[in-house]
Amino acid sequence: MSLNRHDARTDACQPSIIKALRSIGCQVCIIKWPLDLLVSGGRLGDTNLLMEVKMPGADLNVAQRLFWDSWPGRKVIVHHEQEAIEAVLGKEMLA
Numbered sequence: 001m002s003l004n005r006h007d008a009r010t011d012a013c014q015p016s017i018i019k020a021l022r023s024i025g026c027q028v029c030i031i032k033w034p035l036d037l038l039v040s041g042g043r044l045g046d047t048n049l050l051m052e053v054k055m056p057g058a059d060l061n062v063a064q065r066l067f068w069d070s071w072p073g074r075k076v077i078v079h080h081e082q083e084a085i086e087a088v089l090g091k092e093m094l095a
Contacts, residue, residue: 011036013080014053020081026088034067035075043088050075051084 014036018028025042035052052064052069056079060068066074078084 011053011055011058013055017051017053017078017081017084021088022086024085024088034064034071039088047074049087051087052077054079055082 014030018037021028021037021039021042021085026039026044027041029038030036031038035050037053038050039049039051040047049072052060052068052075054060054077060077076083076087078087
């Protein structure tokens with residue numbers, strides 16, 4: 001599997017997702033490959049979470065799918081701020 005990524009585009013919802021994550025104390029690094037964001041800190045503590053930001057209805061491309069299926073660590077696909085916050089805090093914290 002090649003880790004080269006061409007024509008990487010930032011999804012329009014990414015800046016608001018980053019802002020929401022930072023507002024709950026997370027550190028966010030924009031890595032773009034293999035997924036969009038590396039998130040840690042806040043409620044995650046020293047745990048790293050790979051986060052792929054997608055517009056609603058969009059799916060992983062072939063290279064991302066290969067990575068997704070082979071990576072054993074924590075990872076999540078989010079489409080909006082609420083999903084990103086739930087990924088960090090857990091749905092039960094928001095109820």
